[in-house]
Amino acid sequence: xxxxxxxxxxxxxQRVNTIxxxxxxxxxxxFDALGKDSSIDFILTTHEQSSAHAADGYARASGKAGVCIAxxxxxxxxxxxxxxxxxxDSVPMVIITGQVDSNLLxxxxxxxxxxxxxxxxxxxxxxxxxxxxxxxxLLRKAFALALSGRQGPVLIDIPKDFFYADIAYPENTTENKxxxxxxDFIICAAExxxxxxxxxxxxxxxxxxxxxxxxxxxxIAFAEKYKLPVVSTLMGIGAFPNDHPLYMxxxxxxxxxxxxxxVAEADLVIAVGSRFGDRQTGNIAHYxxxxxxxxxxxxxxxxxxxxxSSIGLxxxxxxxxNLLMQREAVNNPDAWWKTLKKHKEKFAYEYTxxxxxxxxxxxxxxxxxxxxYAVVTDVGQHQMxxxxxxxxxxxxxxxxxxxxxxxxxxxxxxxxxxxxxKNKKRVxxxxxxxGIKMTGSEYYTIAALRLPIISIxxxxxxxxxxxxxxxxxxxxxxxxxxxEYKMNYVKYTESFGIRTYDVHxxxxxxxxxxxxLALNEPQAIIVNAGKAFVEPMANTVSGINxxxxx
Amino acid sequence: xxxxxxxxxxxxxxxxxxxVGMFSRxxxxxxxxxxxxxxxxxxxxxxxxxxxxxxIVDQLIKQLSKIPDVxxxxxHNPEDAVYRGMTLIKIKxxxxxxxxILKIAELFRARVVDVxxxxxIFEITGQDEKVVAFTRxxxxxxxxxxxxxxxxxxxxxxQTITSYKEKPGFYGKNML
Numbered sequence: 001x002x003x004x005x006x007x008x009x010x011x012x013x014q015r016v017n018t019i020x021x022x023x024x025x026x027x028x029x030x031f032d033a034l035g036k037d038s039s040i041d042f043i044l045t046t047h048e049q050s051s052a053h054a055a056d057g058y059a060r061a062s063g064k065a066g067v068c069i070a071x072x073x074x075x076x077x078x079x080x081x082x083x084x085x086x087x088x089d090s091v092p093m094v095i096i097t098g099q100v101d102s103n104l105l106x107x108x109x110x111x112x113x114x115x116x117x118x119x120x121x122x123x124x125x126x127x128x129x130x131x132x133x134x135x136x137x138l139l140r141k142a143f144a145l146a147l148s149g150r151q152g153p154v155l156i157d158i159p160k161d162f163f164y165a166d167i168a169y170p171e172n173t174t175e176n177k178x179x180x181x182x183x184d185f186i187i188c189a190a191e192x193x194x195x196x197x198x199x200x201x202x203x204x205x206x207x208x209x210x211x212x213x214x215x216x217x218x219x220i221a222f223a224e225k226y227k228l229p230v231v232s233t234l235m236g237i238g239a240f241p242n243d244h245p246l247y248m249x250x251x252x253x254x255x256x257x258x259x260x261x262x263v264a265e266a267d268l269v270i271a272v273g274s275r276f277g278d279r280q281t282g283n284i285a286h287y288x289x290x291x292x293x294x295x296x297x298x299x300x301x302x303x304x305x306x307x308x309s310s311i312g313l314x315x316x317x318x319x320x321x322n323l324l325m326q327r328e329a330v331n332n333p334d335a336w337w338k339t340l341k342k343h344k345e346k347f348a349y350e351y352t353x354x355x356x357x358x359x360x361x362x363x364x365x366x367x368x369x370x371x372x373y374a375v376v377t378d379v380g381q382h383q384m385x386x387x388x389x390x391x392x393x394x395x396x397x398x399x400x401x402x403x404x405x406x407x408x409x410x411x412x413x414x415x416x417x418x419x420x421x422k423n424k425k426r427v428x429x430x431x432x433x434x435g436i437k438m439t440g441s442e443y444y445t446i447a448a449l450r451l452p453i454i455s456i457x458x459x460x461x462x463x464x465x466x467x468x469x470x471x472x473x474x475x476x477x478x479x480x481x482x483x484e485y486k487m488n489y490v491k492y493t494e495s496f497g498i499r500t501y502d503v504h505x506x507x508x509x510x511x512x513x514x515x516x517l518a519l520n521e522p523q524a525i526i527v528n529a530g531k532a533f534v535e536p537m538a539n540t541v542s543g544i545n546x547x548x549x550x
Numbered sequence: 551x552x553x554x555x556x557x558x559x560x561x562x563x564x565x566x567x568x569x570v571g572m573f574s575r576x577x578x579x580x581x582x583x584x585x586x587x588x589x590x591x592x593x594x595x596x597x598x599x600x601x602x603x604x605x606i607v608d609q610l611i612k613q614l615s616k617i618p619d620v621x622x623x624x625x626h627n628p629e630d631a632v633y634r635g636m637t638l639i640k641i642k643x644x645x646x647x648x649x650x651i652l653k654i655a656e657l658f659r660a661r662v663v664d665v666x667x668x669x670x671i672f673e674i675t676g677q678d679e680k681v682v683a684f685t686r687x688x689x690x691x692x693x694x695x696x697x698x699x700x701x702x703x704x705x706x707x708x709q710t711i712t713s714y715k716e717k718p719g720f721y722g723k724n725m726l
Contacts, residue, residue, distance in 0.1 A: 116563075117567065120568060121571055130563065145618060299616070301613050301616055304605065304608065304609065308605070
């Protein structure tokens with residue numbers, strides 16, 4: 001069997017049915033084989049970076065490995081930002097890059113790049129093929145690695161001549177064996193329960209690991225059992241129902257005050273699938289002051305990495321949460337809840353219906369709350385507003401670039417997510433005017449495929465988050481953040497054949513959004529929002545319950 | 551504090567880069583590094599000496615263990631292990647001082663590996679302190695070149711690195 005056909009066969013064996021990518025000389029044999037096979041959908045994006053983000057989005061929505069393919073040299077290097085984005089958010093992906101013929105390697109041949117070396121620190125693992133017979137075993141290993149333990153992207157670099165080589169298709173002999181908690185671990189879990197029962201002011205931080213570990217049901221049961229308040233990280237939005245009475249909000253540097261106060265005042269933090277990222281904790285010394293920590297994470301290396309935990313439990317989230325529920329809930333959290341209820345009331349956001357981004361996000365949230373929708377954001381001010389004001393009730397309905405904070409992630413990711421959800425969930429994509437200029441070319445793909453994504457562009461004619469940082473940390477010396485030269489976003493999205501609404505007031509937005517929801521086609525809403533600052537913004541130096549004044 | 555790690559790795563392309571890259575990516579400093587084959591062709595063995603606080607060691611071992619091509623990581627206890635490294639020293643010498651230099655070398659059990667009319671080359675192995683003391687005494691004669699291999703470490707007794715081979719599973723990695 002030809003190498004390229006074997007690759008296709010192996011992809012099918014791994015139950016891949018959608019691939020994103022962009023062609024080029026060194027990957028053409030694989031494209032030739034793909035073209036002859038109709039059982040795998042190939043999605044041609046406008047740029048390799050978008051292929052990677054789209055495959056990433058597909059993986060975040062489906063829980064399967066996202067697959068993207070690109071050629072050597074510039075094709076491969078264009079993937080880098082997309083791979084790094086997936087790596088930081090632990091998204092399973094398999095990336096196949098073509099490489100120059102094996103006998104031309106190391107001679108600076110046309111479009112030769114050491115993508116193996118380049119992607120080593122931004123992949124979970126990567127492979128440089130040495131012979132054609134490694135093709136299938138290593139491709140299988142790539143899928144196994146991407147999806148096992150802490151998930152992540154795996155890249156496999158294949159010299160072009162291996163696609164033509166005649167190889168035998170080896171049997172798939174891999175088997176999965178699940179690990180069982182040992183006696184030590186069970187003792188540890190028991191001590192964790194002791195801590196929980198002993199704590200006066202416990203809180204759960206729900207991170208992206210809950211979503212990845214498919215443990216949201218266990219998390220709800222666990223929180224309800226001990227009546228524990230829950231806050232979520234940026235990646236953990238949707239991991240716990242945002243309208244649940246135990247939910248205290250999204251915590252972090254731009255978190256809701258109710259959530260940040262809960263964490264700051266807690267004496268026990270139970271981190272579930274969160275890695276205590278610096279955007280979550282702010283100043284570590286303040287953060288850990290007079291607190292105990294129970295850290296639950298699938299990756300043992302996360303335990304004690306950023307915050308020293310009293311008890312670390314590393315492993316499958318579902319199993320661990322089940323272990324933690326095997327005891328009578330004899331704790332009494334009533335006093336703590338009295339304080340928390342006060343926080344909830346005191347810091348409740350007053351939605352006035354005024355024309356600003358928080359009210360727009362709230363309107364979106366109220367409108368789509370009960371329906372089957374997925375929210376995808378880009379990176380910047382709109383992302384933080386969305387995180388604060390859009391409520392999600394189920395996992396895999398909130399998508400954002402958390403760890404890497406990649407501007408331009410949103411639109412291509414929305415493409416991948418909508419492709420996975422098909423007509424089961426509709427994608428609401430929210431971006432700023434900065435990010436949309438980075439990967440806006442993907443409107444072409446979305447329009448061509450008639451994907452019913454509603455794309456909301458918050459246009460403040462500036463890089464709002466940069467402006468905000470310059471205001472707070474650089475004495476309001478605004479530099480390279482205002483777009484003085486105006487651009488017509490309506491004409492831009494319309495040029496792709498996408499119906500577009502130009503919005504200047506709350507009423508116009510409400511109408512445009514309702515019209516967009518009624519039509520099953522790609523549409524864009526340009527929200528001319530004006531400049532503003534995202535509040536609250538926690539002070540990074542003095543702790544997450546102190547805030548910057550604007 | 552100084553630490554010695556032995557890392558057993560699969561003989562795969564780029565594996566040294568992976569291990570060393572992890573140190574640099576996470577800002578851990580390597581003092582000495584040596585790589586070589588083992589009795590089994592499947593594996594290479596990397597010995598790394600580095601300095602750092604105890605919690606860094608813990609984090610390092612966990613990060614190393616995560617690399618799929620890393621088969622085993624062993625942290626050495628100085629009392630239970632032998633450390634060795636080799637140093638070659640080229641020194642200026644003449645008829646008049648050659649015997650003096652050779653006497654010093656004898657005291658340190660350094661071997662002469664080359665004698666020329668105007669130079670000598672010594673080979674010396676063993677712990678750091680010994681090598682440093684030796685070079686200090688040679689300095690007045692004029693040292694032309696010093697070259698050192700990375701140090702290697704081996705645990706005393708029957709236990710070998712293969713007993714660390716079992717990869718930490720998902721469970722049992724509690725930090726109490």
